[in-house]
Amino acid sequence: MRGRWSRRAVGRRRARPARLLAAAASLGLLAVVLPGLGVAPAGAGTPVPGAGSCPMFPADNIWNTDISSLPVQIHSPQWLASMRSSTTNLHPDFGPSGDPSNPYGMPYTVVPSGHPTVNVSFQYASESDAGPYPFGADTPIEGGQGATGDRHAIMVDPSTCTLYELYDAHYSAGGSTAGSGAIWNLRSNALRPAGWTSADAAGLPIMPGLLRYDEVLSGQITHAIRMTAQTTDTSYLWPARHEAGARSDPTLPPMGARFRLKASFDISGYSPQAQVVLRAMQHYGLILADNGSNWYFGGTADPAWPLALVDELKSIPAGAFEAVDESSLMMSPDSGQAGVVDTPGPGYRLVAADGGVFSFGDAGFYGSAGALGLAAPVVATADTRSGHGYWLVASDGGVFAYGDAAFLGSMGGRHLNAPIVGMAPTADGGGYWLVASDGGVFAYGDAAFLGSMGAVVLNRPVVSMAPAPGGGYWLVASDGGVFAFGSPFYGSTGAQALSKPVVGMRPLPGGGGYWMVASDGGVFAFGGANFHGSTANDLLNAPIVAMG
Numbered sequence: 001m002r003g004r005w006s007r008r009a010v011g012r013r014r015a016r017p018a019r020l021l022a023a024a025a026s027l028g029l030l031a032v033v034l035p036g037l038g039v040a041p042a043g044a045g046t047p048v049p050g051a052g053s054c055p056m057f058p059a060d061n062i063w064n065t066d067i068s069s070l071p072v073q074i075h076s077p078q079w080l081a082s083m084r085s086s087t088t089n090l091h092p093d094f095g096p097s098g099d100p101s102n103p104y105g106m107p108y109t110v111v112p113s114g115h116p117t118v119n120v121s122f123q124y125a126s127e128s129d130a131g132p133y134p135f136g137a138d139t140p141i142e143g144g145q146g147a148t149g150d151r152h153a154i155m156v157d158p159s160t161c162t163l164y165e166l167y168d169a170h171y172s173a174g175g176s177t178a179g180s181g182a183i184w185n186l187r188s189n190a191l192r193p194a195g196w197t198s199a200d201a202a203g204l205p206i207m208p209g210l211l212r213y214d215e216v217l218s219g220q221i222t223h224a225i226r227m228t229a230q231t232t233d234t235s236y237l238w239p240a241r242h243e244a245g246a247r248s249d250p251t252l253p254p255m256g257a258r259f260r261l262k263a264s265f266d267i268s269g270y271s272p273q274a275q276v277v278l279r280a281m282q283h284y285g286l287i288l289a290d291n292g293s294n295w296y297f298g299g300t301a302d303p304a305w306p307l308a309l310v311d312e313l314k315s316i317p318a319g320a321f322e323a324v325d326e327s328s329l330m331m332s333p334d335s336g337q338a339g340v341v342d343t344p345g346p347g348y349r350l351v352a353a354d355g356g357v358f359s360f361g362d363a364g365f366y367g368s369a370g371a372l373g374l375a376a377p378v379v380a381t382a383d384t385r386s387g388h389g390y391w392l393v394a395s396d397g398g399v400f401a402y403g404d405a406a407f408l409g410s411m412g413g414r415h416l417n418a419p420i421v422g423m424a425p426t427a428d429g430g431g432y433w434l435v436a437s438d439g440g441v442f443a444y445g446d447a448a449f450l451g452s453m454g455a456v457v458l459n460r461p462v463v464s465m466a467p468a469p470g471g472g473y474w475l476v477a478s479d480g481g482v483f484a485f486g487s488p489f490y491g492s493t494g495a496q497a498l499s500k501p502v503v504g505m506r507p508l509p510g511g512g513g514y515w516m517v518a519s520d521g522g523v524f525a526f527g528g529a530n531f532h533g534s535t536a537n538d539l540l541n542a543p544i545v546a547m548g
Contacts, residue, residue, distance in 0.1 A: 050110035051158035094299030095310035105301035108139035201242030219281035228292030260285035366403035385429035422465035490527035504547035
């Protein structure tokens with residue numbers, strides 16, 4: 001069966017070096033590990049639209065960090081009260097304006113090669129980067145060329161991965177002016193000098209905090225969102241570098257304050273596209289970056305924004321948010337690099353097609369097939385009851401056992417109508433099931449046959465299966481559709497277009513939910529399953545094919 005679509009946003013967490021060293025040799029990933037330090041160098045973040053070789057800052061930048069497990073900030077109730085949260089809904093500061101050529105929101109441009117650069121005269125020259133800037137009569141201005149508001153201008157040079165941002169920008173062939181300007185290396189975590197503004201009052205870049213409709217369509221948003229507040233304190237919190245407060249008052253939020261949508265907030269009644277935004281607000285949150293109307297959040301000026309979605313986002317209650325304390329993530333006050341968020345709870349393993357195994361959280365490593373020459377690629381994995389072992393299964397039905405896993409049989413020497421794609425153990429560990437891409441199920445040991453999709457025409461092929469702790473099993477298709485046999489249904493991605501296909505599934509120990517993983521290592525959590533990390537932003541020599 002299939003039910004309402006549900007999905008949590010993908011994040012990034014570094015695995016422990018000992019496990020990567022043991023598990024990833026066959027994938028050639030040892031070069032990215034810093035032995036003994038427990039951290040890896042910054043990888044590339046989500047590419048800048050129109051400048052695919054440029055990241056939207058490194059993957060471990062604070063803008064790109066999941067903060068769903070961080071503690072609540074001690075001043076959260078006072079800050080929310082000052083922002084009138086109990087009587088205010090969020091307001092998307094973007095969307096249709098009635099003029100398709102000039103929609104609401106923040107425009108940006110990726111400048112073509114050879115675009116002329118100009119010097120800009122700044123009102124706040126002592127806190128602005130001198131330039132020159134690739135600014136011209138063709139540069140889009142927030143609000144339009146005749147606007148009288150903030151008049152932000154955002155430019156990206158794809159040849160150098162440099163971000164240029166201007167506040168109160170006015171172009172003139174006789175001499176261009178702006179209130180302030182900031183230049184950013186998109187491959188660097190470096191912050192502005194302490195006390196410096198930028199094109200935003202907080203001294204932060206604007207572009208990484210803008211919501212984009214293309215990422216909503218992709219099904220995942222993996223960064224924080226820029227927001228404003230009417231009255232702020234005369235202080236700032238990392239990663240902000242500048243304040244623009246009305247008075248010194250700890251009950252007012254400072255620049256850099258981060259807010260997240262509470263995990264308890266029920267998003268099931270919202271549309272699939274709105275849920276993508278809401279999950280981002282639960283996992284990545286909002287960063288206070290400028291003074292303005294309370295709870296306005298930023299997005300790009302894009303005529304594609306649907307009015308219905310924009311209106312739906314206006315119904316999100318500000319009272320469902322809380323401020324979080326992200327001070328534990330700071331590696332250096334002068335860097336936007338965020339430390340590891342080590343969330344508690346059960347972990348999981350990712351398995352590559354060559355049999356390489358990667359462990360996250362408290363999941364143990366007991367061996368891999370990474371150094372073996374396999375007759376067919378590994379396609380799935382399953383844990384033993386104790387958690388101290390696991391099986392791998394190849395597409396020809398060959399089974400490999402590690403730790404305390406027992407070999408109970410395989411399809412390795414038999415003819416199959418369709419390749420094996422998944423595996424699941426019984427609750428007592430005395431048996432397991434294999435599943436083929438046509439939904440056919442094969443039982444071994446004390447595993448009981450409870451049904452299959454073998455005689456049903458499927459929209460997409462089955463790619464994996466997982467056991468239900470209380471008995472039964474789930475089958476999952478490549479579009480994330482879930483089929484339950486003797487087990488409850490917690491949700492799927494079957495109704496949503498995904499950027500990468502789903503390839504694996506794992507149940508929550510003890511029941512109540514499950515995870516799914518895509519071929520790029522993106523992880524999706526349902527029911528009571530928590531998000532611990534993923535390899536979605538890491539460069540892999542082989543695709544992820546299973547989850548254990």
